[in-house]
Amino acid sequence: MAGGVTFLAGSFALIYGLSDLPDRGRPSKVTGYTLAGITGGLWLVGGILWGVYGKRLDKLETAVLGFGGRGRVRLQTAAPSCCRAAPVSASAWRSSESGVRPMTRQRITRALRCRALRCLALSMGLALGTGCKSSQPVEVASVTQQPPTGPLGSSEDGLHFLPAASRPYVEIQPVAMEPEHAAIKAPARVAFRDGALSRVGAPIPGRVVKLHVEVGEKVKVGDPLVTIASPEASSFHMELARARIEVETAKDQLERQNQMAKQGVGREYERVAAQHRLAETQASLQHAQKAVSLLGKSSGGTVVVEAAIEGMVLRRFATVGAQVEPGGDPLIEIGNPNALWVVAEVFQDDLALVHDSSKVTLEFAALPEPVEGHVEGIGVLIDTGLRRAPVYVAIDGEAPGVTPGMFARAKIQTPSTTGVTVPRTAVLIKEGKISVVYVEEREGVFSRREVATGHTFGEYVQILSGVKPGERIAVSGALLIDGTAQRIL
Known part of the structure; x- marks a missing residue:
């Protein structure tokens, strides 16, 4: 009973303390939290009373109700220390000659309940006293509102x-x-213009017998590069000689038929056949001449490969004694260093902003100063892998130190205003x-x-x-x- 009453009193104090209504004169939050702490203490006292005295009271009642024919009850093992007594005989319960009242079940229960009620009254008095002292409203100092300047994003x-x-x-x-910010940046490289690079190959199967140039050497159109010995070249020259002889023979026969026709002893169909024979041999001669001319400079069984453009020898792939044939690896590579441009790889989304003659600034890692240029052409074929298209940039003026194969960074100015x-x-x-x-x-x-x-x-x-x-x-x-x-x- 004591624990239950304590629980009810603590609940009332909790509800009363946590109801923070400053406008109605109720306690503030601080007072409410204080009462909540006191309420927790009341719950603890109620639990102790319920657990200690209630349990021992049950044991005592069990012992009293179990009073039997032996005529004595051992209260010292069941009751609290304040209520213990020596063993009492049965006759003492029925007589009062000694002047001392025996320890009955009613007296023990009454004593325990009195102690519990005293603790309960003391706890409730503390709770109500604290609540009454805090019943006055607490004035809150006015605060001037300032612009938020502390937290980020206020x-x-x-x-x-x-x-x-x-x-x-x-x-x-x-x-x-x-303007310098509104520019398209793209990777670029220096390359030869179309027609400024020549890779010379073998015109006929054969074997290299001589190399006439070295890498880095400047050459002109018609300069010898490589000499090749080839049996097929000898055959071409022999066919050319035979065609020439056949043409001369056909001419003689036609001349003879014409003279016989004048003298009246010739036949007309023989003269016509001689004319057809001459035309056939002349066609064969032209074919042989073209075949030999494709070999370049040649005589007998040797062919001399010549330079087709003016420039510089960039690479020499052939070696003396190597077997070569048409369509194989090139023999010599020649490029014109004066015919260069810069190829910038521009992303497909930026192509719409690039126009012909747009100004371009080229930055080379090997040069201390940037080089100026302009757009000369825009490629229409987009690389499917990189999604970029070539933009051809011509260099304005002289650019010493710029060589083919160099990498650069191109800044193409756009007309955005x-x-x-x-x-x-x-x-x-x-x-x-x-x-x-x-x-x-x-x-x-x-x-x-x-x-x-x-x-x-x-x-x-x-x-x-x-x-x-x-x-x-x-x-x-x-x-x-x-x-x-x-x-x-």
């Missing part, structure tokens, strides 16, 4: 406030249309699709602007609308201003 009326400690990490710059260009780090993405920038209104205060982006030029992006030239925006560290942005453009 905002008020559309403005974002940046803490002073974070300002050194945010870079602010005015926006403008910078609308909007402004800003670094890509200045643009944040909100809600997965909205592009925003943060414009500085005053020191430490920014406003969010939705912008429409255009083409991306490497590390810079074109903004078509949303900001005006001259406005100052956060170009780096914008995530410190708005921590809710999902990602950077």
